[in-house]
Amino acid sequence: MTTLPWQHSHWTHLHSYIQQQRIPQALLITGGKGVGKMELAKQFAGALLCEQPNADSHACGHCHSCLLLKAQTHPDFMLLQPDEGKTSIAIDQIRSLITKLNLKPQFERYRVVILNPADKLNNASANAFLKCLEEPNERTVIVLISERQSKLPATIRSRCQKLAIAMPDKNYSVELVKNSIRKRRHCRVIRIGTRCAVIGIKLC
Numbered sequence: 720m721t722t723l724p725w726q727h728s729h730w731t732h733l734h735s736y737i738q739q740q741r742i743p744q745a746l747l748i749t750g751g752k753g754v755g756k757m758e759l760a761k762q763f764a765g766a767l768l769c770e771q772p773n774a775d776s777h778a779c780g781h782c783h784s785c786l787l788l789k790a791q792t793h794p795d796f797m798l799l800q801p802d803e804g805k806t807s808i809a810i811d812q813i814r815s816l817i818t819k820l821n822l823k824p825q826f827e828r829y830r831v832v833i834l835n836p837a838d839k840l841n842n843a844s845a846n847a848f849l850k851c852l853e854e855p856n857e858r859t860v861i862v863l864i865s866e867r868q869s870k871l872p873a874t875i876r877s878r879c880q881k882l883a884i885a886m887p888d889k890n891y892s893v894e895l896v897k898n899s900i901r902k903r904r905h906c907r908v909i910r911i912g913t914r915c916a917v918i919g920i921k922l923c
């Protein structure tokens with residue numbers, strides 16, 4: 720997985736956490752729609768789960784762990800989001816998460832949980848989830864993703880390391896598009912306000 724062009728500094732930050740073995744128990748990734756929060760969260764998860772990460776901490780992509788992650792069957796990776804047709808992450812989902820986290824990770828590396836979007840926790844599930852942050856589990860990293868971090872309870876926000884991804888500015892975006900066309904890569908286009916701006920490139 721390649722780091723999105725405007726996320727190099729964010730990756731450097733995460734890489735230094737890994738190198739210095741100062742990995743936060745909880746990381747809150749914030750930023751606007753389409754800026755690549757999930758991409759970064761998944762890269763971080765891959766790096767923590769990989770058995771032989773590269774020198775820059777990126778996952779190798781071919782070890783047993785990487786293959787399980789790619790197949791979405793890694794036992795130490797969990798993605799929590801509202802169930803189909805629901806608008807919030809239910810308390811039962813959090814209870815089931817807590818039960819799983821009480822067990823040891825199955826592999827020797829980390830266990831990673833991604834909550835997306837974390838601001839979809841309702842009052843009851845947020846209260847239950849707080850327990851995961853107050854009583855951290857062994858080798859477990861929780862990554863919260865949010866476009867609207869102000870909707871998250873302060874008790875949760877205050878327990879997370881924060882990583883904010885800013886929208887690339889217009890000129891930078893235009894350059895990315897020109898480059899991607901030149902290199903025949905796919906572009907991802909989203910609408911910001913009344914103008915249409917290209918903010919991302921999906922590398923193929």
Ligand SMILES: [Zn+2]
Binds near residue numbers: 769778779780781785
């Ligand atoms: Zn690997």
